[in-house]
Amino acid sequence: MKYIDEFRDQALAKQLATAIEQEAEDGRTYRLMEFCGGHTHAIFRYGVQDLLPANVEFIHGPGCPVCVLPIGRIDNAIELVEQHDVILCTYADLLRVPASQRKSLLKAKAAGCDIRMVYSTQDALKIARDNPEREVVFFAIGFETTTPPTAVAILQAQTEQLDNFTTFCNHVLTPSAMQAILDAPEPVAIDGFLGPSHVSTIIGSQAYEVFAQNYLKPIVIAGFEPLDVMQSALMLIRQLNTNRHTVENEYTRAVTREGNTKAQGLMAQVFCLRDEFEWRGLGLIPKSALKLKNEYAEFDAELRFQLPEIKASDVKGCECPAILRGAKRPIDCKLLGTVCTPENPMGSCMVSSEGACAAYWSYGRLRSQS
Numbered sequence: 138m139k140y141i142d143e144f145r146d147q148a149l150a151k152q153l154a155t156a157i158e159q160e161a162e163d164g165r166t167y168r169l170m171e172f173c174g175g176h177t178h179a180i181f182r183y184g185v186q187d188l189l190p191a192n193v194e195f196i197h198g199p200g201c202p203v204c205v206l207p208i209g210r211i212d213n214a215i216e217l218v219e220q221h222d223v224i225l226c227t228y229a230d231l232l233r234v235p236a237s238q239r240k241s242l243l244k245a246k247a248a249g250c251d252i253r254m255v256y257s258t259q260d261a262l263k264i265a266r267d268n269p270e271r272e273v274v275f276f277a278i279g280f281e282t283t284t285p286p287t288a289v290a291i292l293q294a295q296t297e298q299l300d301n302f303t304t305f306c307n308h309v310l311t312p313s314a315m316q317a318i319l320d321a322p323e324p325v326a327i328d329g330f331l332g333p334s335h336v337s338t339i340i341g342s343q344a345y346e347v348f349a350q351n352y353l354k355p356i357v358i359a360g361f362e363p364l365d366v367m368q369s370a371l372m373l374i375r376q377l378n379t380n381r382h383t384v385e386n387e388y389t390r391a392v393t394r395e396g397n398t399k400a401q402g403l404m405a406q407v408f409c410l411r412d413e414f415e416w417r418g419l420g421l422i423p424k425s426a427l428k429l430k431n432e433y434a435e436f437d438a439e440l441r442f443q444l445p446e447i448k449a450s451d452v453k454g455c456e457c458p459a460i461l462r463g464a465k466r467p468i469d470c471k472l473l474g475t476v477c478t479p480e481n482p483m484g485s486c487m488v489s490s491e492g493a494c495a496a497y498w499s500y501g502r503l504r505s506q507s
C-alpha cells in the first residue's frame with residue numbers, strides 16, 4: 138500500500154540502522170524524546186530500539202492525550218453522569234481510565250449511567266439531535282489534532298440551535314507541554330525531539346522553532362512508520378554531531394511549515410486560552426489548554442453544570458506521572474504486568490492505545506533489556 142509499504146521496507150531499515158551505527162559517535166549518548174505516543178508504539182511494535190546502537194536512546198514523552206488528562210477531570214465526567222443525568226459521549230480509550238475511589242466511566246456505565254462510546258464529534262451531535270429531551274455532553278480531549286473537529290461541532294450545534302448539546306473541553310496544546318518539559322525544575326536530559334506527526338499537520342513545523350532557537354534543541358518532525366522514526370533519529374544525530382539545532386521536517390508528505398491554517402482558524406474562532414491547566418505528570422502549566430470563548434458559553438458543559446475543580450491523587454505505586462515527564466520508563470514501575478495490566482489498569486498509560494505502558498505490555502517489554 139502506497140505510503141505504508143515503502144516506510145516499512147526491511148532492506149531500507151537495515152541501511153538506516155547501519156548509517157545510524159556509523160554516525161552515532163562512540164563515547165557520546167543521544168537521548169531523543171519521541172513526544173508522541175504513536176511514535177512510542179511504532180518504536181516497540183517494529184523493534185526500532187533493537188536496531189540502534191546502545192548509545193541512541195528513546196525517551197518517551199507526554200504526547201498521549203488520554204494519559205495526560207488528570208484524574209480530577211475524569212472525576213468531573215463521572216459526576217456529570219451520576220448527578221446530572223446527562224448522556225455522556227466519549228472516545229473508548231477514556232472509558233477504562235481509573236478515576237478516584239476505584240471508579241471509572243466503564244464502571245459508571247455498568248452501574249446504569251448513560252455513557253456512549255463515539256468515534257467522532259458527529260456521532261455526539263447525532264445523539265443530541267435524536268434525544269432532544271436529554272442533555273448530551275461530548276467529553277472533548279486531545280491535542281491540536283482533535284480540537285478542530287470539536288470546534289466544527291460547536292459551530293454546527295450553534296447553527297442548528299441544538300440547545301441540549303455541550304462539550305466538556307479538555308483540549309491541550311503541544312508546545313506548552315514541550316516548554317514545561319524543558320523548563321522543569323529538574324529537567325530530564327534530552328538532546329533532541331522527534332516532533333509529533335498528526336499535531337504538526339495542524340500547527341506546522343514553525344511552532345517548534347522557538348524551542349530550537351531558545352533551548353538549542355534539534356527537533357525533527359517524524360512520521361509514524363518505522364522508517365520515518367529511524368530516518369528522523371538519523372537526522373537528529375547529524376544535527377547533534379554538527380552542533381546544529383534547527384527544526385527539520387522528515388514528514389514532508391503531510392506537514393508544512395505553516396500547518397493547516399483553516400483548522401487553526403476554526404480553533405481561534407471557537408476557543409481561547411485557559412490561564413492554566415493541570416496535566417498528569419507535568420502539573421499546572423500556564424496557557425496550556427483551551428476553553429470555549431464567551432460567544433460559545435452556552436455549549437460549555439463546565440459552565441452549564443457548574444463543574445467544580447477536583448484535585449485527585451494518582452494510584453499509589455503508579456509511575457505514570459514520572460513516565461509522562463520522561464523521568465522514568467514503564468519498566469521502572471513495579472506494578473507493570475503484575476498488578477497493572479490492560480484488563481486491570483492502574484494508570485492511564487496502560488489504558489490508552491498510545492500509552493507507553495500499553496506499548497511495553499503489547500510488545501513484551503516487561504523487563505529491562507540492559
Ligand code: SF4
Binds near residue numbers: 455474478488
Ligand atoms: S504500569 Fe500501570 S501502574 Fe505502572 S506506571 Fe504504567 S499505568 Fe501506572
